[in-house]
Amino acid sequence: MATGRTHRPATRSRGIPEATVARLPLYLRALTALSERSVPTVSSEELAAAAGVNSAKLRKDFSYLGSYGTRGVGYDVEYLVYQISRELGLTQDWPVVIVGIGNLGAALANYGGFASRGFRVAALIDADPAMAGKPVAGIPVQHSDDLEKIIEDNGVSIGVIATPAGAAQPVCDRLVAAGVTSILNFAPTVLSVPDGVDVRKVDLSIELQILAFHEQRKAGEEAAAAADGAGPVVAGRSDSADKGPDGDVPAVMPA
Amino acid sequence: MATGRTHRPATRSRGIPEATVARLPLYLRALTALSERSVPTVSSEELAAAAGVNSAKLRKDFSYLGSYGTRGVGYDVEYLVYQISRELGLTQDWPVVIVGIGNLGAALANYGGFASRGFRVAALIDADPAMAGKPVAGIPVQHSDDLEKIIEDNGVSIGVIATPAGAAQPVCDRLVAAGVTSILNFAPTVLSVPDGVDVRKVDLSIELQILAFHEQRKAGEEAAAAADGAGPVVAGRSDSADKGPDGDVPAVMPA
């Protein structure tokens, strides 16, 4: 995840904790898989295992949405898919623009996970005139001069920034000025935005650095253990969800 | 950011909280920028602003590493860069393999943020025989038949999975069997790994879904406010780091 946060004020959205909101997409994916296999109902235990979380946590998460389960039976898969989709706002169409069509921007444009969740790539924007008109993922790239017009014409409220670091803040400012209120930032920069605009950050380098930290620690422990005459650790197989080198921490965050 | 977690057991690595570890790369980036401008020292207040965090939090984070500041002056930039780099394990070389050279894999191979932090792309691996030998980012793609040999020959301990969802778990199993102990997963799947292996997950679709949730909420509030006769909200500019629609939550997590 991106990185570095502060607990949000008292504005808890409609009583649903942020931690829960972040898990809903995870549940939704697991439920969608069950739905495709025509599984009618699922218990909290089963679904929790599929999503890689604690079953009590899952039940508490669902309790924030309402009482959608049946005691002694479990949850109705289709009904839950609908409720979560509605809660996340996925029942409506979200036009999205991607700014910065380099390798990453092109990869995002081609990413299939967007369309399947109600997200529609409305436009691809790049500052390089040579890119203009060139189709990427079947969509012609438009020049950034037209950014404002594109945003307004398509009613875009979500923007994805995949530009180099230096261009990110100016692009962000223009997106916000044009009406975008949610930004997913892949550029390695801290963006400054007005109140009311949400920013989530994904930083690939930071993720690797966190892994490196734990990798180094493991190497150190192993060496220490070897020095003690004891062998390396490593035990039984476990679901990665309930251990993790990092417990919680976001490499993707609001910022 | 990837998603869904559980607090790690009591194994707090060398006393450094996970939340702190996740912020160290952020500080490092800000410090590197200062270093390039030849700024000799920086106060916690200034650095915190650059990294988008609370200054007290920053000081407490640094206190876990030791007392590297000078009261009345601040922190020595170069020294702090070195200490954080060492703490994160970036002073050593980390060979990394990327498995799955589609759009995303290619984008990762070309990503400049890796090399600059001690990460070296040792090999690109893909299951498609047609890709074999074809250079991506100047590195010839190798066939997945040779995965185990590549891992061992290069002493790789960190693997990046950018395959389709279906291939992720088998690839993960082979990586782990070959000796990889840290995995960065871009495939939309919950990976199961043995104890001792760290997994971090980055899910682009989940990030957008979280944004959509808040976007929907904002739209609802605005409508409600309009119905009350009051105008939309939106106030002054603020640094996004200390508000956020999501406070904390990780879309990237251990799982």
Next chain:
DNA sequence: ATGTCTTTGTGAACGCGTGCACAAAGATGG
């Protein structure tokens, strides 16, 4: 209808992370 069994929904306790506010430490000037 009644009893048993399964599974949900949640009260309560605990722990981590955050941020305030201040004392201690050092620099700097007279």
Next chain:
DNA sequence: CCATCTTTGTGCACGCGTTCACAAAGACAT
């Protein structure tokens, strides 16, 4: 050498998130 000023390092309190453990609720069989 002393006074003042800046900035660190941290004790403390607060709140969120997680987890346990159990009572309530419904299904199902008899």
